[in-house]
Amino acid sequence: MTARDPMPGTSQESPLLEVDGLSVEFQTRDGVARVLESISFSLARGQTLGVVGESGCGKSMTALALMRLIPQPPGRIVAGQMRFEGIDLLGLSDAAMREVRGNRVSMIFQEPMTSLNPVFNVGEQIAEAVRLHQRLDRRAARERAIEMLEAVGIPAARKRVDDYPHQFSGGMRQRVMIAMALACNPSVLIADEPTTALDVTVQAQIFDLISDLRSRTGTAVILITHDMGAIAEMADRVAVMYAGRIVEEGSTADVLANPLHPYTRGLIACAPGRRTAAHGEPLEEISGTVPSLLERGAGCAFADRCREVMPKCRIGLPAETRLAQGKRRVLCWLHADASVPGAGGAS
């Protein structure tokens, strides 16, 4: 939507990655489940977009859809567009898509402990990833692997390049995964809860590493997490997902300072802050759980858990409301009259 009518004030060049109306369905035994519904966002070069939400909101599914790695069948991208550097990703052949994966768009996963092949040493694995996309001989690829291990802060990289995954700790393995993901200088790094499986102290190190590498290489980052603290620290923009939809999106500062959607407010309230820690107050919670995919009716999927629920919430969803010259959007009846109804993206 943003591309068709560029906003004044946004950067002149077209965004690096643009997703428009992306919908994904899964065929299940009990029927067809919409796991993603009209996902739209854009990512500028070098920017970090945070994607937050509870488990089951479609965060990881969005990442997989971007890489075209949704298991198919049962999954299927049923609508939408994904444009990356001007290329229509959905129109690419499988072979052309493989050229994008790991090369132009890379991904790191939640589980560093199991994401490396146990039978090859880490150097071979990084070198292999490089050689998938670049014509390098073995020695040059190995040098590149050492260089990348140094870049991600593995001490004595030249020695450790021949070590096997089991000789590394979880945090170190995640560094190796990051080294592998960035070895081909991708323009986008998708980090799917990269620190969930790690110790708290190591989590901070990995986030620092990602921001450091981002500023050095200019790689844009899509950071998927449920940690509002990490979003505050890392992300330029944030998209809040709930039940397969983006319910609120805006610059991180705006969203955190003035959350519009009740779900966003809930998420922020849930994050342990200075106030709760100092006073020993119990943490906030959003009662209930994300409704099952097949139970979602026409209305807002958050209605049953929302403190500000209105009768119309259960009947249907409003059109997306755009604020701040289109830099901010929210999908909630509370804000539905804040812009001209039916005006689409124009402000």
Add this chain to the structure above:
Amino acid sequence: MFRRNKAAMLGLILLGLVILTMLLGPSLYPVPAFDISGKPFTGPFEVASLPLGSDYLGRDILAGMVVGGRATLAVGLAAAAITVSIGLTVGALAGYFGGWVDELLSRIAEIFQVMPSLLFAMVLMTLFDPSLTTAIIAIGMVTWTSTARLARAEFMRLRKLDYVNAARAMGAGPVRLMVREILPNAAPPLIVSATLIIGVAILFEAGLSYLGLSDPNVMSWGLMIGSNRKYVLDAWWAVTFPGLAIFLTVLAVSLVGDGLNDALNPRLHQR
């Protein structure tokens, strides 16, 4: 780990002896196995020129033993190679792709599985000229399904692992994922099963020869047993020695296979 396993070491030594005999035996004991070298039904250790005696035609048993191992072991190895190539290809494709590919290949495998294997091999042998090649193909045709099932299960399990998904996200295609990411991790059980299949194939070859379905122009242990089976009561040595050779060879191969299993199974040698 392997070296500490006494049974496996014994198997390896036995196998080494068999292979050594096969390679050097005919030059150290250059008696033609099909020639009549003395009186028929000479018992072992009776005549110096016939150390293990002679059979009903007067053929030297030791000469047959020395040469016969070649055909037997060659059939075993070649049949195992065929079994692994067919079984691994079919199993890998079925396990990796799943869906209709799996359905189709599994049904085909089942067609082979439901046939009594010895009978099927016999039919194949009688349909075509009995030769070593026919024997190898016949044995390969009846044993590949077990390898296919094993490979299918391994590929099915491994294709869902994180590092395979990670490699896919790095841009690896299906062939690379199968060969480079999955196969090395699926290899240990497949190596073990291939070893055991060598033993099975040797037994099959012996069985087919015993039934008179092997190449009559190539001396093998099975052929010796087969041609002398009518005279078991008169000349026990003519079937006992080749039988013992088959027994020891298959035992050696199985012991090595078990040893490999222990050595390659990661769960057994974690510190």
